[in-house]
Every structure is written in structure tokens, then in C-alpha cells.
Amino acid sequence: MPKDTGIGASQKRREDVRFLTGAGNYTDDINVSGQAYVHFVRSEVAHAKILSIDTAKASELPGVVQIFTGSDFEGVGGLPCGWQVTDRYGEPMQEPPHPILAQEKVRHVGDPIAAVVADTYAQARDAAEAISIDFEELPAVVDMSSALDDGSVKVHDNLKSNLCYDWVLGEADDTKIQEAFDAAAHVTTLELTNQRLVANPMEPRVAVGDYNRASDEHTLYTTSQNPHVIRLLMCAFVLGLPEHKVRVVAPDVGGGFGTKIFHYAEEAFCTFAAKACNRPVKWTSSRTEAFQTDAHGRDHVTKIELALDDANNFTAIRTHTHANMGAYLSTFASSIPTWLHGTLMAGNYKTPAIQVNVRAVFTNTVPVDAYRGAGRPEATFQLERVIDIAARELKVDPIALRRQNFITEFPYETPVALAYDTGDYHGTMDRLEANGDFSGFAARRAESEAQGKLRGLGVNCYIEACGIAPSNIAGALGARAGLYDAATVRVNATGSISVLVGAHSHGQGHETVFPQVIAEMIGIDESQVEIVHGDSSKIPFGMGTYGSRSLAVCGSAMVRATEKVINKAKKIAAHLMEASESDIELKDGTFSVAGTDKSVAWGDVTLTAYVPHNFPLEDLEPGLEETAFYDPANFTFPAGGYACEVEVDPETGHVSVERFTAADDFGNVVNPMIVDGQVHGGLGQGIGQALLENCAYDESGQLLTGSFMDYAMPRADDVPFYSVDHSSQTPCTHNPLGVKGCGEAGAIGSPPAVVNAVIDALQSGGHDVTHIDMPVSPGRVWEAIQK
Amino acid sequence: MSKVTMTVNGRATSGDVEGRTLLSSYLRDTLGLTGTHIGCDTSQCGTCVVHVDGKVVKSCTMLALEADGAVVDTIEGQANADGSLNVIQQAFQDHHGLQCGFCTPGMVMSAAALLKDNPKPSESEIRKYLEGNLCRCTGYHNIVKAILAASGQDVSVVAAE
């Protein structure tokens, strides 16, 4: 029976009302009295030496407040990277400086060179055009493998090469892994590209810097998924400001998908310039700038080999990947192809020997960092594609081959550093087979064929690791940040509750979901609980929202803080009822003494906490407010199976997704409606990657896809209604809610299902095609058909 | 600077604009109606959709001067007279047709225009009509479902929730 309140209820979202009436408060809606506007002059070439910058004429133009160039930032720190990867030889990664405004050189199209602050945005733009910049264009390096050639142009002159690191996980000994391959009965090899993507949240980035001379306090309003992380990085590494003098506010944020995790130059610039100009300074990214400056995602080139014995058991996996870092290391760039990708190469399968090798490469392109899934889609795609190809080569059913190799006993230690706490991969596969109506596929295929179309069914599994933790292990692996989260549960005198959380909601619905948990724990109405987030001056130091962590990590902190509140409230209730604390029970918002008819309401206890006339003051402090920091003992491991049915038009190569079925195990679910929505959104992005999206550069480093005219975003008629099911549940064993996280699954699990389906369709038409790189565009499909 | 006057959400407004001021900027910056969003600079995203003289318009593609004397409706004027959500807005909430909310004003305004012309659109008519409205959060499932529901059609058959 679906519940209508508390944990498990599909509560409608309370935040919707403001968004549906135009009353949302996004960063660009914030205007500070007296604000000026900044326009950045950005490099139009991929690689050049700046010879001179002449701003004289521009500074005379109307409205210009001040013009900044790299020289104004000498002595100011650069943008830091938050994860130091150690390479296979024990050496730290190469870490180039990342200035706020270019110093001497520009290294990608969009690299900021100068910034014009003026009274109006139009004046800033006009003045920017009057700045003349003399530069010497240098050859650019775009392709990763040529970037590693001896004698290649270097992106950073003072680094040894364009290699950031050469990293290995799992079996480090090349001979040993080779032995496993030598002993194999069958080896399947696949070379593929996981193309560069642009996250493109619909809200472009915005930053507003404000400075108060009287109090020496800075405020930065910014489109961020993690305001405290931005404050720490900007204060400690870039501007050298005391954290207690800086407030970072991320109000309503219009989608993040990873790209709003990172600390960007424009945030530091607006904070810096607001003091330098003694005026608030606002920057609003255009979409064109977003394409040139938001960290991109994916961009791996991989060779994967899968070894099987003569009974079709997986015996070894070996991968070699080149991962593009772009021109600089974005905040978490280095960790994505390593600890968020290599660690996932076991997938849902028991493979005894695995070697993952990643070489991270600098090129003259926009920095690459986390984008929804971050490393895990890249791992899933290569593994699930190679398994599908192996099944075809061995002429076995691809689902049977997967089932045969499933991990079935938990906890399970993989050869690539993870310990899966729990899972049931047969369980989700059963749901998938049932909901996907696989038995009806043959009839649907016949129908498509009657219309001259090819129909294919593609299936895959996925596993992801969410809520990256614990902090001490992550730290040992190179993380320069903690990975806990925090919540303060502040009970008001009349019993309502403000919950101050470190997680940030930018579409996830925390304002609705988090109160469901607390209301259930206490037994009060959800409307009595309100979430406060996104303002470093109000909330405890939290790490924000990314990696499907909010409920698993911050939600756990909230549960712990609520438990502390309940414990204290029970003491007060015991005092009021002159009973022993151990006899107090809390149910439906009422404290009672076990075995008696004595009771006292939640509101009476909370009022007593703040009006402590009849209160055990000698044993207990007044008030009712508790904070908890929660550092998880392990990752969580959502997993599942996805199926896609496509129809391919052999005349045009056009692929249409006809059915998409998802069966996920997210552990316990608090709000099924919101979880469904998270999966839908991930599927939209995964199908977008599989069929449409591609961020392309030419050899000179020009960005060819710099707007929505050239970068194909999925639209409503590119996708079908999805079938989503998360009823197969193995609760997480190490967090109090038993939840695993659901934000990224759709984007991680769907691309291989789509491509597997396209290949299945083409093979059914007698076309000998084993792989097509994403995006599987009509052109690529048509070419494959012609071969 | 030139003076423009417009009736926006039933109220007379006026302001001074430059020749290059877009209708979207007039609404956001001059009138403070920030429910109309800006998500691109190439007229592709639809987060800026409003109605001008009853026609659906991307307000980033129209100069404020071109709308001089026009009747303009924005998301801020869509709720019922008593402040409650209108049928389309309510359907978006009921069916979780929004996540971050950034595309939402444009989606609601486009849906209103669609349902005016075509009171019972099919799924595929809705999907085609939304060609100019991008959403990065929802995968469109619940947006399409919400519009079907707002048109009074039965959505219980739509897969999942």
C-alpha cells in the first residue's frame, strides 16, 4: 500500500509552487544595489602567447569602471585541484597553475584574458571590443595520443610533458595480467571513444560579488552545488581571505549535473573585483560562454579486453584509457578517470583479475571534470559493450552470459579496491525482463520489419559507487577534501523545525524529501519541518550535492541529529511526567510512559525546552537543537539493469528509441515519485549521449559545437516514455536510512543499452557491425550499413 | 533611449529602453519579472517563452520596442485569480513535471499556447510542439505526462509515474 506521508510517500514537491509561478530566486534574479557588470574578453584561439594588451582606449569609454588583466592578479593564487593522483611509479601528478586571468599565454578557446567592469552590461561589452590584444598564435594540441608524442607542443611549458599522470589500479604487474589472458579460451577486444560532452544545465552560471567596507565582509552569490566548498577553495587557495569574512550563497540553482561543483575563475573574480571597484560586480554567463568555460565531461579513448574461460566465465579484464584533462586541472578532474572510473571496472561481475591503466593528458581544450555519473558511465559503457560483443562472438545469450558471471555473495571485495556491501543483480534483471516484455520482442521486431525498419533490443547492467567516502580513505587516495556532510536540526519553541543542511538542492527536491524523514521519525506533520540550504552563513559546513550523495550522506547526518534531538526531548518528557527516561516512548508526536496512560505532546516538550520553568536545569541545558556530521563508512552501490528497444531506418540511418525499461536497486526509497524523476532525467541525458550529443574541436582547437545550434541536446521528441522500477531493493547496510542514491543511475546505465540495441538491429538486418562510437548519429549508422 | 508601454499580466507598464533592449531584458530588468528566464543566446532553449498579443513568443528574439503597445503575458500572471495554481501549473506539480524549475516557466507558457490551439493533443503532438523548449532535468517524461493530464486526458496508462 503506498503511504501518503513520511518515508515512502510520493509527496508532491513544495518547491514547485514558487517555480511554477515565476517566483524562484535564481542567482541571475539577484541584483545588488549599485552593482556593476563584468564582461570577460576571452581567447578566440586555442593556444597563443599574449604579447601585449592595450586597454587605454577602452577605459575612456562611457560607463567603464575598471579593466583587469592578468597582471592585476599577480600574487593571487590560482584555481586549485582538489585531488592529487599518484601515478604508477609513485610520483605525484603534474599540476599546472590555473590563473584567474591568463598570464602570458592562453591555452583554450574561452580562456579569459581581460575583464571589463562597467555600469551596464552593454557598456562592458562595448568597451571589451575596444581592447586590443597582440598575440602570437602557437600550434595547438587537441588529439590526446599526439599530445603524448615526443616533441609534441606542450600545453604548459614548465611541465615535463602533456602527461598529467600514468595510473594503474588492480593488477599492477603487466606479466601477471598477461598470463591471465594467455590462459583464456576466448578474448574479446574493443576500442572505443567515450565522447566529450557539455553538461548544459539550463541555467547558465552566474556570480555576483558584494563587499561591505564597514564590516570587511564579502558575499558571493553563485550558481553552485556546494557553497562551502567554494568558500573554502576561494578563501584558502585563491584570494587568501579569512573564511569567517566570506559568505557564499547558492540560492535556487537551475540544474548542476556536476558542472556547478567546481570553483571557477569568475567566482573569484567577482569577489575580488567587488572590493577593488568598491561596487558589487555581477557576471552572467551567456550560453556561448558556457560552452567555452563550464567544465566539460567524459572524453576518454579506451581499449578494453575481456578474457573468458571455456565455460564462459570472465577471467580477466584489461583496459587502457586516455583521459582528456583539457588545458588545466579543474577542481576534481584528476579523480574522475581514476578513483571514479577505474574502481568501477569490475561492474556487477566476479572477474578475478583486473588491470586498469589511465593516462591523463593535457590538451588545448576546455578543462574536463565530473558530469552526471563522472567516470562511472565511462566504465559501464566499455564493460557492457565488450560483454555484449563477447556474447555475440560466443553465440550465447547476452543476458545469460551476464547472469552467469554476476556477483551473488556479499559483501564482495572487487580486485579494483571496492567492497560492495549488498546487491541483488538477478533481482533487478528479473524485474527488467518482466517489465521489458522481452517475450513480445519478436513480434515487435516483425512489425518493424514489415515497415522496412530494423528493430533491436539492447540490455546491460550497471553498478555505481555513490556517496564517496570515508574521508580518511579518500584522503589517503589523494582527496584534498573531507567527504562527510552535516545537518543541524533546530527545533523551535512551538515545535516546528528548521533543518540546516550542507546538501544543496538544484532540482532534487530536498525541501520536500528531507522533511518526510524527520516527520516520520518524530511523528509530526511534514509541514512543520523546513529545510534551509545553500547559504554558508546559515548552514553548518557541508560538502554539498554531487555523486548521488545527498540523502545517503547528508540525510544520514540529519537522521543522527534528529536522534540526538529525540533523546534530549525524551529526557525533558521524562521530567515532565516524572517517569524514568527509559520508559519514554515517542509515537505520532506524543511522548508516553510505557504501560501507563500518561502522555505529553511534542509541542509541550519543545516549549518546555525554551521556557524551562519546569525543567531539569541541573542535568540538562535548555533549548532543543542538535548538529551531526556524518562520515560514511563506505560508498553505497546502486545497481540495476536497463533495456532499450530501437528502430533503425536503414534508408537514413535514423535511430528512434521505441521503448526504454529501467530496473534499479536504490535500497530504500523515501519519495518514489522523485526517484522516478531522477531516473527519467538521467535516461534523457544518457540517451542524449548515445544518440545526439558531441562536443567537437577541429585540429586547430576551435570549438565546433559552441551553441545549441551545433550541440544536439535531447528534445522531447527524441525520447519515449520510460518504464522505471525500483522495487528490487537491497538496503544499504551502513547508513541509517538504508538508501543508496539515485541521481546518476540513469545517465550511467543507459548509453550501452542504446548502442547494444542499435548493433542488435543492424545485425538483424545482416549488417556485420560490431561497434559504432557515440553519438550513434544517422550519418554513422548509415556509413556502417554501407560497409 | 525610447519609451515603451505594454500591458503585462493585465497591468499597464512603461519604461525607457535602448534600441537593442530585448523584450526578455525589459521584463526581467525593467519590470523585475524574473520568472522569464534566459538560457541561451541562439533562440533555442525556450526558457524565455511568453505570450505577446496571445501568440507564443521567445522573448529573447523580440526587441522591447517591437512589443510597444502589446499585451504581454508571462508566467507571473498565470495563476488563478485567487492565487492558486492554474490547471497546467497544477498538472506540472501533480505529475512532477519539473525539477530545477529553470525551464518550467517556458514550458508552462508553451503548454498553454498548445492547449489553446489543440485542446486534446496526442503524446507525439506534445513532443513535437515542445521542440523549442529544452529541459535538462526531467527527460521530458513527466512534462509530456503533465500536459496530457492538463488537457483532461487519462494518464494512468503512462508507464511508471
Ligand code: FES
Ligand atoms: S533564451 Fe533561449 S530561446 Fe530565448
Ligand code: FES
Ligand atoms: S526542470 Fe530543470 S531544466 Fe527542466
